Amino acid sequence: MQNKTADFEVTLRPETSWLQLELKGIWQYRDLLSLLVWRDFVAKYKQTILGPLWFIIQPLMMSIVFTVIFGRVANIPTDGLPPMLFYLCGQLGWNYFAQNFNSNSATLVNNAGLFSKVYFPRLVVPLANLISNLLTFFIQAVTFLAFYVYFKASHQGQFAMNWHVVFLPLFVLQSAALSLGLGLFMSALTSKYRDLVHLSGFLIQIWMYATPVIIPLSKFPEKWRWLVALNPMTSIVESFRYMLLGVGTVEPLYMAFSVVFTVVILIVGLLLFGKVEKTFVDTV
């Protein structure tokens, strides 16, 4: 019995250093992580009839609306691809990031009730969000594939999946890292200053228009393209399109910048979150 307790000895001190993450704890709480993922996924659609179909309906509706408004009415070109497919692909690349950011940007505030009553590594909640949104991503990817097959079969337009599609998981990972870093960063700030909760709401909406989701990068004037490329999501969305449909503007420079930006924001987010999570209960 003595040896067992020795494994669990912990000394609590008022730490003020910046390096405070407990990654070991996350492994200890892996069962909780999986239960939270399941809860996020299941509890959303309890008592609904359509249930998980709702995961498909949102991007589908959005794409239809975009096709009609931007494609037909405004006549914005789509790099030679069938508009519906173009928008679905853009949505696929964008949605994972957007959903993660939305669920994570106010983690501490939204779960204050839970966090103020029981201890578990706070990082478990954003990670659970990341994983449950990944499941949503899969469902939307399948939907995309279905449309891809339909368009291919009916010979509408010139496009083909690229062999580079094996790299798709890397881009998904980058998306996850970027949204996690940003989400944690925002969580840490929103726990004290509520202004940012209101801000993050429409921030993500505006951000979408600054990303080539609706308008391909190739249609931006040459001299302004670097500005759009400052947006780390630009490289990801364009790469998605290139990998899945064979048409997209992929510049190694933009990609490199995007990855560096992601790594930096992830580190900053983790550090800030780690510093705040121990005492935010006092100021949330």
Added chain:
Amino acid sequence: MSRPAIEVHNVSKVYQLGSIGATSLKDECGRFWDRLRGREVARPKSEFAALRDVSFEVQPGQVIGLIGRNGAGKSTLLKILSRVTQQTTGEITLRGRVGSLLEVGTGFHPDLSGRENVFLNGAILGMSKAEIRSKFDEIVAFAEIEKFIDTPVKRYSSGMYVRLAFAVAAHLEPEILILDEVLAVGDQQFQRKCLGKMQEISEGDGRTILFVSHSMAAIRRLCQKCVVLDQGVSSPMLDIESAIALYTSNLTESEYDLKVADRPRNWGAEGRVCRIKRIRVTSEHLLAFGKPLDIEFTIECTKAVPEAMIGLAFNTLEGTRVLTLDSDVLGKYLHFEPGEYTLKFHLDSLPLHPAYYHCSAALAGGGFFYDIVDPIAIWQVKTSDEDHWSDRGAGGCRLEPSVELTPLHGTV
């Protein structure tokens, strides 16, 4: 002697008062700027110390109660021990897994069924899925809601909700269990059931329990010792009855420099010939076990007094005399002429067991009392590093006899 399961050393917790947000941002920027410029950093405008220098130790297997008035700092201390928040200063060591029940039904999701919530809540409290599965039937049986286990929790009555929540927590198997007033909910029958379960946990499994409650009956039934919190200050580990007496009484620990000249004298001594005017504890450690005790009395005499003595008495809070210090025990008398005197009272080593005591003083001579001040105050004899066995709980005085050991012939 095994190491303590819980060690709390000089823990303080300070909160900022007022609204957080724009005002605090301005404050923070101001302090950051001060720090950059090397100026002394201004303290924030308003602070509240919820805990001040709290220290105590809990040995493995003990059941310790934590009592105090509302706002004394009990929940804050539990939150810090549960790692929900962090102390401002001080150090805490926990040996063993900690299970905390600060609220009943933490993390229950209203749309999920009882079954699903048992798993969710159990995982939140730190159990693994396998553990929950193996105890699932026990938990449901304890909560007595077999019929409703698959209905969404939002449809439960408050009683069912509380029973289920407590059932999950009661089947946690941490080495250290921390409970915050959870028995306040639920009906009589349920409370009895919970108390029974907790007794089972502590006696049968030998877990360490730290238990906050306002129910003195529950404290008496479950706890072996108790710590009393009063406005953030902790008493030492007391036996149950002293702790409850301290908690329920209206007397609080007084100061150590008292002007007693104008106090009414109640015990027959008029204090006209000789009167104690002021009593001041001047020893470096005030009153601490094993440490020197120094008290300065200011005495005024109106007539000459040939043979007098001064005595200091210590009684427990219930009124039992445990120590009398009389200056004439060895035949030395005091002589007073009319006038004012400072009398320095010294004891090399205070043998009193750490606790709270009623203290009184008396000036006497020739068989009768000149002046009695009773009570002077409630003073706390603190523990000190001379005291290695403060947990023996013997009470009273502790002196050290000299011992000599001689082996008898024929022993190996």
